[in-house]
Amino acid sequence: MPADIAAFPGPAPVAASPRRRHGAQIPGWVSWSLAGPSVVLLVLLMLLPIAAIILLSFTDYRFGALEVSFVGFDNYADLNTDRAFWRALGNTFTYVAMVVPASVFLGLLLAVLINGLTRGRKIYQLIFFLPVTATLVAMATVWKYLLHGTIGPFNLLLKSWGLPAIDFFSDPDLVLGGLALINIWSLAGFNMVLFIAGLTAIPEELYDAASVDGMESPLDRFFSVTLPLLGPTTMFVIITSTITAFKVFDTVAVITRGGPRRGASDVLLYTTYLEGFTYFRMGSAAAMTVVFLAIIMIFAFLQARVLDRKVHY
Amino acid sequence: MSKTRQAGAGMRYTLGQFASHAFLLALAFIFMFPFYVMLVTSFRAPQELFTPEFNWLPQTFTGAHYYIESLTATPVLTFMKNGVVISLGILLVQLLTAIPCAYALAKFEFRGRELLFAIVIFALTVPIQVPALPLFLGLNAIGALDTYFAAMMPFFLSVFAIFLFRQSFKSYPDEIIHAARLDGMSEWAILWTIVVPGSVPAIAAFSVFSLTSHWNDLYWPMIVIRSNELMTPPLGLAYFADSESGENYGALMATATILTAPLMLAFLFAQRQFIRGITMTGVK
């Protein structure tokens, strides 16, 4: 109803003084005074910087340099041939490929098991959600010690059971897996909550109907009722987890700094960070950022599509 | 006949419950293990760390020793104060700017509304890492690097808050707003005294989301904060973990415990709000 408050289509009122505004109209300045501060911030903190980053990506600007020149697509061409960049991109995707399936599956498993409990749901939710709230940097230092090759409790335990030690953070082949483990641990509880929300939205009658139709085993019911109805939620969780995993930065910065050997755990954001804020090569960092933005926009687009479908569902 | 079947079903039922509990308990143990290690290490004597076998409990209980060391030898309290100042400052400006904007988007029609909303939706997808470089250059240009302002500025606008509050305000009954207009309230009074109190759950959930994400943020403080006195908890911890000999795990774990404790305790006291707030990015 109030959507038309300001709209005043049609002929002018036949009032004695047609110039005067109608009393029911909220003048435009009221709306703009409400939205104004946000609009200013939106321009200053979002739109201008995005324009600037795109512009920067076409220059050879180095922080502190007095001169800057336009280099066209050189930065992008350089990225194309930059092995370190491709390695970072490849690492990032490998990392995503480890984190997403594991955290989504674990989240679903936890949600289904917890949802089926008659008692103790609350406490399990609490336990599995705890890692989500924990400060990731602090937990990263804990994980670094925990998985330490020689003195880490994890390896001490392995040894006490007669198993060989696994040195995650010093082995270039294992380092991404170690980092992924941390992210799976901190993301599974988040996904679990989303799945539980999806599960509680499934009407109980559907299960009753399935039972009446002869589906006695819980597994039958899971595959014929739960999973199909969780479809939209699952898609959504997958994409959200992908975006989260794609933005991995904290653990790399705290634990490995891209190591152990040169670039074994370099990821896109960390490389961009080094390029821009350590080596101050702003132009090429800007080009990396644009690539990052493009990838994120693709995921966001998919996410929006899934959300749309979820609404229609 | 039916009785036995019932009993059978009941048996299977309890068996299933039992299996679920067993499995969940095992997983819960794994999930809690890092927290346990953090706590137990903060109470252990250093020589215990280098023994070849793992002990579940400290052989020598060091008590508050490492906590006192952490609090006195490192500026942990300063980090926490900075964390509070920065995340509360961000939240305050976010609420003050996003609430009116969301209200205008939800309840008024004005020229440019569709465009503004489209930009908000677009901006929702852009993470801080994208505008970071230009923002850094801008802050540098005005000489504001390494200040509280620099740490807060990029987050003054939360398009997520605008989006969320718009949803919440849209569902606020128009008739109540109409009644308030007839009662003589100004639009600003209607917003802050009528609509906002009706949207407390959404605002509380967002506040939790905002406070936790900025308390935990490492990326941006790492870019703009240099001086120890201004470091946030994650930045301070990362810096401290690095500069220390790296072998003083007791003090490190004590510091980690102290810095994680506020949020964890808040979570334990307000679980529902926390879960709602943090997963809000996902559900709506």
Added chain:
Amino acid sequence: MIQTKRQTRQRPARPGWAGVCLARRLVGRLTKHTGEPSVSAKVELENIEKSYGATQTLRSASLTIEAGEFMTLVGPSGCGKSTLLRIMAGLQPQSAGEIRIDGTSVDHLRPRERDIAMVFQSYALYPHMSVEQNIGTPLRIRRLPTAARLPVLGRLVPGQRTARRQIQEAVREVADQVEIGHLLPRKPAALSGGQRQRVALARAIIRNPKVFLMDEPLSNLDARLRVTMRGEITSLHRRLGATFIYVTHDQTEAMTMSDRVAVMMDGEIVQCASPQELYTNPQDLRVARFIGSPEINVVSTEETARWTGQPLPDSIAHIAFRPEALDFTPKSAGIGVDARLLRHELLGHDVLVFLQTDQGTEITGRIPAAQWSGLAVADGRIAFTLRPEALLAFAPSGKRAPLPFSPDGMMPADRMLSHAS
């Protein structure tokens, strides 16, 4: 004989209405403690139009509501009655037309400046405020400075003691009037529907407005409570003496409460008259159908031609008559009709008789129960007569047309032809 639209919109047809109205105003003035010159205002709507894009929800609605009158806008949902009410309140702007209160245009005035109170369908109580705060809000806004109304700090603003106390007293007084004095500390969520309704009324009353607008205020109440509140609102109107403009889709509310009723259809005011006039003398077939339960009988002209043996002019498309018009007493004068008895419904005092003519037209009659038992039903058939003066004729456009029958029976064919021309 054709009545024009203008005529129907003039003064109410009820005899002595002006006198009643004056008396009410006097009563109203006596009950007021304030010495205001008048407690009610005349509201004039002139050619109000409203369109949303291409769709027009109101087309040239004109209406004059006399000071102190109880006017009801009634019509099916979507007819524009609520929109018209919101335009009067200043909550929505009209696309064209003018609104005058006591002769002065109020179009440019904001809602708060129009001296109008409104009661909403959902009651629109402020959910986070107590009943006392809800009722007191209009006064706090008007009497306390902005600073003093701030949530917590407001208490610290000095010099507001007297104003606050006066507001508190006013709230208490009004709350007692609508019998919710004991509910003041509660929140709206802790009240029943009827109690919320009273709070909404109190919040309107406390302002002493000259005009009350009510938007389907009873539709969220259960049937029993609705009857009670109907009586309370009419007595409130009598007590306050203010102008009441009441919107409803319920014809019973319209008929029982109002001085005059304006029937709205498709964005237009089709007829505005006293309830009795609307019932006996509808000027439009839609009005005739909307008012009255069971619905008025409408038969085609071919059907009536068969009954009377006389064709009707083309200027008439429908003949309508109320269920009470059916006379089952044998050998009574009028048009005789023979029909099949389908079924009957006992309503206690009355009986509804459902009939079907040989042409398939269904007709409903209403007779006193006592008469029903003595009725002669032979072979499932029953005869009734219609007095010609009980018949209403409608043109193909749906507008009322003059009756082509003479009062004392059938009309000669030549006179009928002259009517047709």
